[in-house]
Amino acid sequence: MTVNVSSNQFVPRDTNKLALLKKSAPDYQMRDVEFVQADGSISRGVYLNKPGAQATVLYFLGSGIRLDADGAYFLKPFADLNLNVIAFDYRSFGRSDATTSKHGLKEIESDTAALYDYARGMVQGQLIVHGHSFGSFVAAHLAGQRQLDGLVLEGTGTDAKTYAQNLTPWFAKPFVSYNVVGDVAEVDNRRSLQDIQFPILIIAGKRDTTTPEPTARVLFDSLKQSQKRFVSVDAGHMDAMLFPEVKAAYKNLLKELGNAN
Template sequence: MRISRLLLSLVFVVAFSGCSTLNVSSRQFIPKDAGKLALLKKSAPDYQVDNIEFKHPDGAISRGVYIHKPDAQFTVLYFMGSGIRLDVAGGYFAKPFTELNANIISYDYHDFGRSDAPESAFGLAELEKETLALYDHARATTKGRLVVHGHSFGSFVAAGLAGKRPLDALVLEGTGTSARDYVENQVPWFAKPFVQINIDPELSSTDNRTALRAFQGPLLIMNGVNDVQTPLANSRELFDSLNIPHKRFEAIREAGHMNAMTKPEALSAYRDFIGVVQ
């Protein structure tokens, strides 16, 4: 529970700081969901939120949202990080795009959140097929520019898509070079001497440098300077490895893994990037 983690953290702070008083208010016990979609009604009242779904040939149903208004300048197909759900974080990650005057399309991943699927084997190859189908559907039903944006794990999903389709533009946020690096970064530095990571062949072959080798469309990579899950050095290594005519890298100050897009400099970079996308 959130409150249990909070109190545990406070106890550790008190214990190690030598303090003897722990102040706890009733507000800490009242649940608050800061990322739910309903919050967009207040922060972006001009936008309409429609529930959408796409049925795949195997019977799986991808469910998501289309957040839109008539005078939006472009549309973003957004691939979330692993473990992120629309109903929990949709309002949080969508808000910066409403400030950019963009429409947003996003789906929960296979058999997760709102999405359903029959009992069957499902891996990265099947995820790629679903991703391609969702993009093709979005492209066929969207007028104007369609920007593919992937965050964290979603950046690997988006990069794989970019290797298969001629995208209008690609944005990778909180990204890195390979799935192996991504997994290893999840282990705190102090625990690494005691942890052995075995990655299956399917995952270990996932590499953004390989996926983007043939991509020649506009690319924006942005990363929080304080990101420890996908460190800045890893995203910069990916950027430097790519021979793409129009590419841009943004290191977002005072940002970690989850909040880079909330910073003014990220929004400014995004506007500039979209301004040169035809």
């Protein structure tokens, strides 16, 4: 057997790097943003914007996703929708730094609230909070602390234990038990969202094995308020925002927000 070896194997292309947005969304400007948290930690991110955009999205990334490696993939759909978008890397990850050893959920939730207040003061008009996967739990907790214009949860679920169980392959589940400890045990999107009074859109993928569609449906059904929408498409965990049905649902949400003002 002969194996061909080239430099591409040692230095692969990063196909979703953030700088690619300059080509795929040429009408937009991208600038770096930085916010110093109360404990001195520094949250760094980007603000993708253009004049005449319909609204702004504050986007919370999924676990293990960082802007410089994956930003072009996750932020481009918002440009397609004529939306500005602000996104930050989580503390001690990607562009962001932490000055303390504390790196738990409470610190992330505190960072999130401060970043929302910063973004709210930075932009005019509608500010929609959108969380994907792990970011949907962060966004849901924020929604319980702030009166938002609108909330979008993509690839979401009910609680931390269910989320962890879904990460385990089906063949291993009979042999694995979960003991959810510390602040993670308190995570429950149903509790966070029980009193919200603003529009919410939940996006689910029929082929999503990380946060399966039924768990997103359970969350949706638990919501008391009437301004809620659920859209399910033939997507996996990472690609729902690419589907026309999801973009149409987003446009309906924007229309609803516009009519409310």
